[in-house]
Amino acid sequence: MVICNPFGQEYIRAHRSLRELAKRLAETGFHVLRFDYFGCGDSGGDGDEATLDQWLRDISAAIAEVQETSSSPKFALVGLRLGATLSALLAAQRGDVERLVLWDPILDGAAYLKELRVAHEGWLRDHAQGRRGAAEGEPLREALGFSISPALASCVEQLRLVPDDWPSAKALVIDHRSFPGAQVWVHEDGVNRILVPHAVLESITSWLGSACS
């Protein structure tokens, strides 16, 4: 299993939940790898050097690593938010992804950037004493504490995903609306108190357990 992180503030807030997911999957008997994309988390590079192409290559490097560790060519990708979208893109490119878990994937990159812009502007207005974000029409270069390079923004802008394209035997799509309170990547408790979406993690673990047996 390779777990693909969300981006930026969502990554920070979801860290604990994804660690817990990895632990549960490992307890079920899977080899699991969590990692940070280039320019994110503990990995090398600055945020403003990041590109989607690099992140797709990073996921492939993680796949190679888990294949070597497990001595098995079979692998699954589990992605949250932008990580889910990247997982789906890579799965379509490679064709050898055994199973796919798309947890609240970003379906429309342009809408996602717009959401980030609004959230960033709102945060500054409420917490940063008059500092303004990017003006209307100006490119978004940072959101909620994280840098967005022009290359990253233009690739995210183009992202479109139709999760129904994936056969249900091969992919599990998790929609937080079926799990009230499970939006850990935006929930304030994801940053101040330890919040773990047990029902979501249970769904993922049991589906992968039966789909990969």
Add this chain to the structure above:
Amino acid sequence: MLLRERTLLFGDAKSLVGIITEPAPSDEVQARPAVILLNSGILHRVGPNRLHVRLARRLAEAGFPVMRFDYSGIGDSRPRTDSAPFARSALAETRECMDLLAASRRVRKFLLAGICSGADSALSAGAQDDRVTGVALIEPYAIPGPAFPLYQYRRQILDPRSWWRLLRGRSEILGSLRAHPAEPAPSDPPAAASAALEPTPDFDSIVPSRGEFVRRVKGLVERGAGVCFVYSSESPAYFNYLVLLRREMRRPRAKGRVRVQVLKQTDHVFTPLAVQDVLVETVRDWALTIGS
């Protein structure tokens, strides 16, 4: 400069996870203290907005070995098996980190730094361990107290921009009073069964009383350690500094023992990237004056 980063597992059960960022070996590096960056609340070792990673790399470029690790039960470190309260476990684990670096890197002096509750951890450990020659307290947690809303209200009344916003119907003048009610604000609605709160360390347990806060800072200064305060200009933490320490710190500031940096138009965790840049350079410059 070429940097080297490694994962270290330490503590009794090797259950604490840390990443050390080190400059290429040189004589100069041997002489520098090690910097330890302490968790902000439950955020894992990359820090709020990945600031710990930026700080670690910038400081390592300046010749400091820098460790950022997760306290037990936070990030990737396993929870403790005993029932030690966070105040005790955080102190013990900070010391274990210092012991590890002392044994493996022959480091004798340490600078501790933290944002929010990390600053409280740094002050607590720094006050009790003579190996600590400097602490960077970045937005230490502060209970605002009843005088804070009045202070904020007075500042806003004196700020012409506030009146402009009032005229446009976007005033925060009255909001500043509402934002700090006498009674605790109601907590978030309880998470549904599909997402549950797990045991979270009691961060309040490491917040010193006002008297203890002053005693710890003065104790550090008196024993010759350096102290760097970094604040957001509107924060309750800065208000605490103004009320409790400004007069006391006048002389140590003049002597260069204490540095105070106040950053404007920012929030508690330094969301704007331009402010993050200033924060990182502030801590680096301070570390160089203490650690050279």
